[in-house]
Amino acid sequence: MSDTQDDYDKLSPEEREIRDKEDRQREAQEQAALPYSWKQALQDVDIVVPVPKGTRARDLVVVIAKKKLSVGLKGKEPIMAGELCQDIKVEESTWTLEDQSSVEIHLEKVNKVQWWENVLTLHPKIDTRKIQPENSKLSDLDGETRGMVEKMMFDNQQKQLGKPTSDEIKKQEALKKFQLAHPELDFSKAKIS
Structure with missing residues (x-):
């Protein structure tokens, strides 16, 4: 843990608010001084680079590589x-x-679960711990991610109600099927964990 984080943890809520405000102002000034503006979501980054009015695509040299960008x-x-x-x-x-x-x-x-501190490594960084992501809708997510989020939401709700999670329900159903297939076995002392 860095010294500045240790210092921050020792601050009172009022002092933290002042420090956060100062940090946001400094970040805003640093970002405004860049020759471009940018915003990000977890999955992507959008950049706007002003060019002289009347510029045509053939006048531009744009290089987009896995780890490099030039405009x-x-x-x-x-x-x-x-x-x-x-x-x-x-x-x-x-x-x-x-x-x-x-x-x-x-x-x-490539990494859709990490906020970027900056676009180019040579430019000032932002504090990614203070990013307030926009609320997304489940319909914005791809099928696999949406299914995982819905399962987590269901399991969380079930736990709050003291009911079994989806994994526990699956285990209970598997045990019932096994019991029906094997009525000769005694399951009175069986424990599901």
């Missing part, structure tokens, strides 16, 4: 270039030119 105008220094803080899925990442005035980049994260 610029042909024959000039890149507007942004460097190593990405995390790996991306190149085949699912895209860029478009909007209104001949901005390049909009969509990056699909």
Whole structure:
């Protein structure tokens, strides 16, 4: 654990609020100074890079690689270039030119359960512990993730009501089937764990 985290833990709630406000202001200033703006969800990152009005796609040089991103105008220094803080899925990442005035980049994260501290490693970091994710709907999730979340919600509700979880229900059903298939066995002292 870092010294700053130890210091933070020793602060009163009022002092924490002041420190958090100062940190948010500093982060906002650092992020505003970047040559682009960005936002993220757990699964992706969206970046907007302003370019001179009238820019056409053929005037741009955009490189999207697994661990690298570069955006610029042909024959000039890149507007942004460097190593990405995390790996991306190149085949699912895209860029478009909007209104001949901005390049909009969509990056699909490889690790969809980790917040990014920054886009490029050379830029200032944000405190990912203070990210407030947008509420998502179950319908936004892919089938496997949705099923897992629904199971967790069901199991949590069952525990609160003092009822068996989905895994416990499955075990009880399996035992009942086994008992029906083997009536000659005595299950009076059987325990399910």
